[in-house]
Amino acid sequence: MPNWLYQRLGDRLFAAVIVLFSLGVVAAAAAIVAVLYFGGREAFATFGFFGFVLGRVWDAVRGQFGAWPPLLGTLITSAAALLLAFFPALSAALFVVEFSSGRLREAVAYLIDLLAALPSVVYGLWGIFVLVPLVRDYVEMPLFTWAAAHAPALLPILGPPTGIGLLSATLVLALMIVPYASALARDALALVPQSQREAMYALGATRWEVIRRVVIPYARAGIFSGVVLALARALGETMAVTMLIGNSVNLPYTLFGPASTMASLIANEFTEAEDDLHLSALIAVGFVLLLIALVTNLIATWMLRRMSHGEGRR
Amino acid sequence: MVRSAFLAFLLLASLGFAGRVQLNGAGATFPYPLYAKYFSVYYKLTGVRVNYQSIGSGGGVRQLFAQTIHFGASDAPLSDEKMAEFEKKFKTPVVHVPTALGAVAVIYNLPGVKEPLKLSGPLLAEIFLGQVRMWNDPKIQAENPGLRLAPLPITVVHRSDGSGTTYIFTEYLSKVSPAWRERVGFGKSVAWPTGLGGKGNEGVAGLVRQTPGAIGYAELIYALQNKIPYAAIKNRAGKYVLPSLESVKAAAAIEDFPKDTRVSLTDTPAPDGYPISSLTWILVHQDLGKNRAYKNRAQAEAMAKLLWWIIHDGQEYNEPLHYARLPEVAVKVTEENLRALRYNGEPLLR
Amino acid sequence: MNLKRRYLRDRLMQLLVYLGTLVVLVPLFFILYYVFVQGIGALNWEFFTRPPAPPGEEGGGMLPAIVGSLIVDTLALLFAAVFGIAAGILLAEYPDHPLNPVLRLVADVMAGLPAILMGLVAFVLVVQPMGHFSGLSGSVALALIMVPIIIRTTEGVLKLIPWEITEAGLALGLPRWRVILSLVLPAARGGIVTGLMLALARGAGEAAPLIFTAFGNPFLTFNPLEPMDTLPLKLYVYAISPYEDWHRQAWGAALLLAAAIMVTNYLARRAMRS
Numbered sequence: 001m002p003n004w005l006y007q008r009l010g011d012r013l014f015a016a017v018i019v020l021f022s023l024g025v026v027a028a029a030a031a032i033v034a035v036l037y038f039g040g041r042e043a044f045a046t047f048g049f050f051g052f053v054l055g056r057v058w059d060a061v062r063g064q065f066g067a068w069p070p071l072l073g074t075l076i077t078s079a080a081a082l083l084l085a086f087f088p089a090l091s092a093a094l095f096v097v098e099f100s101s102g103r104l105r106e107a108v109a110y111l112i113d114l115l116a117a118l119p120s121v122v123y124g125l126w127g128i129f130v131l132v133p134l135v136r137d138y139v140e141m142p143l144f145t146w147a148a149a150h151a152p153a154l155l156p157i158l159g160p161p162t163g164i165g166l167l168s169a170t171l172v173l174a175l176m177i178v179p180y181a182s183a184l185a186r187d188a189l190a191l192v193p194q195s196q197r198e199a200m201y202a203l204g205a206t207r208w209e210v211i212r213r214v215v216i217p218y219a220r221a222g223i224f225s226g227v228v229l230a231l232a233r234a235l236g237e238t239m240a241v242t243m244l245i246g247n248s249v250n251l252p253y254t255l256f257g258p259a260s261t262m263a264s265l266i267a268n269e270f271t272e273a274e275d276d277l278h279l280s281a282l283i284a285v286g287f288v289l290l291l292i293a294l295v296t297n298l299i300a301t302w303m304l305r306r307m308s309h310g311e312g313r314r
Numbered sequence: 315m316v317r318s319a320f321l322a323f324l325l326l327a328s329l330g331f332a333g334r335v336q337l338n339g340a341g342a343t344f345p346y347p348l349y350a351k352y353f354s355v356y357y358k359l360t361g362v363r364v365n366y367q368s369i370g371s372g373g374g375v376r377q378l379f380a381q382t383i384h385f386g387a388s389d390a391p392l393s394d395e396k397m398a399e400f401e402k403k404f405k406t407p408v409v410h411v412p413t414a415l416g417a418v419a420v421i422y423n424l425p426g427v428k429e430p431l432k433l434s435g436p437l438l439a440e441i442f443l444g445q446v447r448m449w450n451d452p453k454i455q456a457e458n459p460g461l462r463l464a465p466l467p468i469t470v471v472h473r474s475d476g477s478g479t480t481y482i483f484t485e486y487l488s489k490v491s492p493a494w495r496e497r498v499g500f501g502k503s504v505a506w507p508t509g510l511g512g513k514g515n516e517g518v519a520g521l522v523r524q525t526p527g528a529i530g531y532a533e534l535i536y537a538l539q540n541k542i543p544y545a546a547i548k549n550r551a552g553k554y555v556l557p558s559l560e561s562v563k564a565a566a567a568i569e570d571f572p573k574d575t576r577v578s579l580t581d582t583p584a585p586d587g588y589p590i591s592s593l594t595w596i597l598v599h600q601d602l603g604k605n606r607a608y609k610n611r612a613q614a615e616a617m618a619k620l621l622w623w624i625i626h627d628g629q630e631y632n633e634p635l636h637y638a639r640l641p642e643v644a645v646k647v648t649e650e651n652l653r654a655l656r657y658n659g660e661p662l663l664r
Numbered sequence: 665m666n667l668k669r670r671y672l673r674d675r676l677m678q679l680l681v682y683l684g685t686l687v688v689l690v691p692l693f694f695i696l697y698y699v700f701v702q703g704i705g706a707l708n709w710e711f712f713t714r715p716p717a718p719p720g721e722e723g724g725g726m727l728p729a730i731v732g733s734l735i736v737d738t739l740a741l742l743f744a745a746v747f748g749i750a751a752g753i754l755l756a757e758y759p760d761h762p763l764n765p766v767l768r769l770v771a772d773v774m775a776g777l778p779a780i781l782m783g784l785v786a787f788v789l790v791v792q793p794m795g796h797f798s799g800l801s802g803s804v805a806l807a808l809i810m811v812p813i814i815i816r817t818t819e820g821v822l823k824l825i826p827w828e829i830t831e832a833g834l835a836l837g838l839p840r841w842r843v844i845l846s847l848v849l850p851a852a853r854g855g856i857v858t859g860l861m862l863a864l865a866r867g868a869g870e871a872a873p874l875i876f877t878a879f880g881n882p883f884l885t886f887n888p889l890e891p892m893d894t895l896p897l898k899l900y901v902y903a904i905s906p907y908e909d910w911h912r913q914a915w916g917a918a919l920l921l922a923a924a925i926m927v928t929n930y931l932a933r934r935a936m937r938s
Binding site: 120188209 | 670671673674677678680681682683684685687688689691692694695696698699746747748750751753754758761763766767768769770771772773774775776777778779780781782784785788789808811812813815816817820821823824825826839840841842844845854855858861862865866868869870871872875896899900903918921922925926929930
Binding site for chain 1: 369370371372373375376396467469474475476477498499500501502503504505506507508509510511512513517520521524525
C-alpha cells in the first residue's frame with residue numbers, strides 16, 4: 001500500500017473509530033441522564049428540587065418523599081469508608097510493588113483483586129453472620145455499657161448497640177472498595193521507572209525515603225485515580241450496605257444505630273413501588289446520586305489538575 | 315474453528331425459536347417456592363414452560379402494565395384506582411386469580427421463654443410504634459400471666475424492602491389500632507417509627523434470630539424453616555390463635571366471598587381464624603389478546619389451562635409447602651372468572 | 665544520629681505497610697473461608713448439570729444460571745471492552761480532543777451510580793422496544809457498569825507509559841495509529857487486563873440490574889434474545905428463601921463465581937505475560 005495511504009488514512013481512520021466508540025459512551029451516559037431526569041421529574045415537580053433534596057421525611061404511605069436522610073447516609077458511609085480504606089489499600093499496593101517479589105508478590109496481588117471478585121451479596125451475608133455479632137459484642141456493647149456508667153450524655157450519640165447499623169455497613173463498605181483503590185495504585189507504582197528509584201538509592205536514601213519522595217509522588221495521579229474509583233464504588237454500592245445498615249430513614253442517625261443510603265433505598269423499594277409518585281421519587285434519588293457523583297468528580301478533576309501541573313509526558 | 319463455533323452457536327440459538335410454549339410471569343416473592351413447585355410439575359405434565367421470577371408484587375404489576383410478561387402475581391389486590399387505570403389502558407379488566415393462602419407470623423427472640431407469647435393486636439401496634447419498649451412491660455405481662463419476662467429492651471425488626479408481607483402486616487395493624495392507622499398507615503413500604511430494617515423475609519428472620527429481645531414479622535414458612543418461635547395473636551373473636559395451615563384456612567371461611575376475589579382476610583371475623591392471613595393472587599388480562607406479550611392463541615390457551623389446573627389439581631401441592639389450600643367458595647368463584655377469559659373476544663375455556 | 669532516626673523510621677513505615685496489608689488480607693481470609701465452608705458442600709455434579717428443582721425435591725442444580733452467566737457476562741465484557749478501551753485511548757493518546765472533558769466526566773459519573781439504575785436504563789433502551797426480557801438487555805446493563813472502570817484504568821495506565829516509547833516509534837517513521845496499536849497498547853496491556861478483570865468481577869457479581877433485563881429463567885437456553893438466568897440472580901433469590909438446601913446452593917453459587925473470576929483473572933494475566 002502506498003506510504004501516504006498507510007500514514008494518513010490509517011491515522012484518520014483509527015482516530016475516527018476511536019472517536020466513534022467514545023461518542024457511544026457519551027451517548028450511553030446521555031441516555032442514563034435522560035432516563036433518570038424524565039423518570040424523576042414528577043417527584044421534583046411535586047416537591048421542588050430543593051424541597052426534595054432537603055426533605056427529611058420519606059413516607060410512601062402518605063406520598064411524602066424527601067431525600068435528605070438517605071443522602072446524609074450515603075455521604076457519611078462513603079466518606080468514612082474511603083478514609084478507612086485508603087491507608088490499607090495504599091499499604092497493600094506498596095507491599096506488592098516495593099516490599100515483596102516473586103510468588104509472594106503475585107499471590108498478594110491476586111488476593112487483593114479477589115476482594116473485588118466477591119459478589120456484594122456475599123459480603124452482606126458474611127457481614128450479617130460474622131461481622132455483626134463481632135462488632136456488637138466486642139465494640140458496641142462494651143462502649144455502650146461504659147458510656148452508660150461513665151458518660152450518659154454520650155448515649156444518644158452512640159445509639160442502640162445491635163451490631164446492625166452505620167458502623168458495620170461502613171466497615172464492610174471499606175473492605176469492598178479497597179481493591180479498586182489498591183489495584184490502580186499498584187499499577188501506578190509499578191510503572192514508576194526503576195531508574196528513578198535507583199537514583200535515590202544512589203544518593204543514600206532508605207527504602208521508605210525512596211518511596212515517599214520519589215515513587216509515590218511519581219505515581220500520585222494513578223493513586224488518586226484509584227481513590228476516585230473507590231469513592232465512586234462506595235457511592236453506588238447497594239446490596240451489602242442494604243443488608244447491614246438497618247434501613248431507617250429516621251433522623252438523627254447515631255453511630256451504632258440504623259441508617260440508610262440512597263442506593264439501598266432505591267434497591268429496597270424499587271421493585272415494589274406501584275405508585276407513580278413513589279417510583280418517580282426513587283428515580284429522582286438516583287438523579288441526585290448522579291449529581292453527587294458529578295460534583296465529586298469535578299472536585300477530583302480540579303485536584304488532579306493541580307497535582308499534574310508541570311508533570312507528565314509533555 | 316471459529317466459523318464452526320459460530321454456526322453451532324446459531325444452531326443452538328435457533329433452537330430457542332422451536333415451537334414450544336413459554337410463559338413468563340413475575341411478581342410476589344411470597345408464593346415463589348409454591349409457584350416453583352407448580353411450574354416444575356406442570357412442565358413435566360404438559361411440556362409448557364413457565365418462567366416465574368419473584369421481582370416483587372409492585373414489579374409484577376408494572377411489568378404486566380408494560381406487557382413484558384404474560385401474568386403477574388401479587389400479595390395485595392390492586393386498588394380500585396389501579397383497576398380503573400388498567401381497564402382504561404387495555405380495554406379489558408384485570409382478573410385476580412387466588413392461588414393460595416399464607417400467614418404472617420410474629421417472630422421473636424426471648425431466651426428462656428418456652429411457651430408461645432400471646433399478643434393482642436393493639437399491643438402489637440404499640441410495640442411497633444415504639445411505645446412499649448421493654449419486654450417486662452405490664453401490658454405484655456398482663457396478656458402472658460404464665461410467663462416470666464425479663465427486663466430486656468425490645469428491638470423491633472421490620473422489612474426494609476417493599477413487600478406484600480409488610481402490606482398484610484401493616485393492614486392488620488391499621489385495622490386493630492387507630493393510633494397505628496393515624497401515625498403510619500399501611501402499604502408495601504411504610505415509614506416505620508422505630509426499629510431495624512432487614513432485607514427480605516430471610517433478613518428479618520436472620521436479625522430476629524441473632525438479636526436477643528427482638529420482635530419482627532415474616533411469612534410463617536420462614537419461622538418454621540428457621541425454627542424461630544412465633545406468637546399467638548388474639549383474633550376478633552377473642553381467641554389467641556397460632557398461625558398454622560388450619561388457622562389460615564379457617565381465616566378464609568368468611569361469608570360473602572367477593573366475586574372478584576379481592577378480599578382482605580386480616581382481622582378475620584372467623585372464630586378460629588388466624589388474624590394475619592392473606593390470599594395471594596395471579597393477575598391476568600381478561601382478554602389475553604390485549605396483552606402484547608401473547609403472540610398467538612396457543613399461548614393464551616396454555617395460560618388459561620394453567621390457571622384452571624392451579625386452582626384444582628395444583629392445590630394438592632400447597633400444604634406440603636405450608637401454604638393453605640383455597641377454600642371451596644374461592645375455587646367456585648374463580649372458575650367463573652376463568653371461564654370469562656378470552657383471546658381477542660373468543661372464549662378460551664369450555 | 666540522623667542516620668539512625670531515618671533507619672528507624674524506615675523500619676516503622678515498613679511495619680505499618682505490613683500491618684495495613686494484613687488489615688486487608690485477614691478479613692478476606694475470613695470471608696473466603698466462610699464462603700468455602702458454606703459452599704463447597706453444594707458443588708456436586710448435579711449443581712453443574714441439572715436445572716433448578718423446587719423446594720423439597722432433591723438434585724436441583726444451577727446449569728441454566730451457569731450458562732447464562734457465561735453468556736451474559738462475556739457479551740457484556742465484549743461490549744464494554746470495545747467501547748471502554750477506545751475511550752481510554754482517546755483520553756490518553758489524544759489529550760487535546762474536544763470530546764475529552766465530557767468523556768472523562770461521563771465515565772466517572774457513571775462509575776458512581778448504583779447498578780440497579782443501569783438496569784432501569786437498559787430496560788427502557790432494550791427491553792421496552794423489544795417487548796420482552798432478554799439476556800442481551802442484561803449484557804447491556806452490565807456493560808454500562810463495566811465501561812467506566814475500563815475507561816479509567818485504561819486511561820490511567822496508558823498515561824503512565826513513558827513518552828520515549830511513542831517517540832521511538834514515531835522516529836522510526838511509523839504512523840501514529842501504528843505506534844499506539846503496536847507499541848503503546850502492548851506496553852500497557854498488564855494494566856488494561858487489570859481493568860478488564862476488575863470490570864468483569866464487578867459485572868459478574870451483580871444481580872439488581874438483571875432483575876428487569878435478563879429476568880431469569882429456570883430453563884436452559886443459549887439464546888441471548890430470551891430471558892436468561894445468572895449466578896448472582898439465583899444466589900440472591902436462594903439466599904433470601906427459607907430453605908436450607910437453597911441456602912447451600914446459594915453459597916455454592918458464590919463460591920463458583922469467585923473461583924471462576926479468579927481463574928479467569930489468572931489465565932488472562934498469564935496470557936498477557938507471554
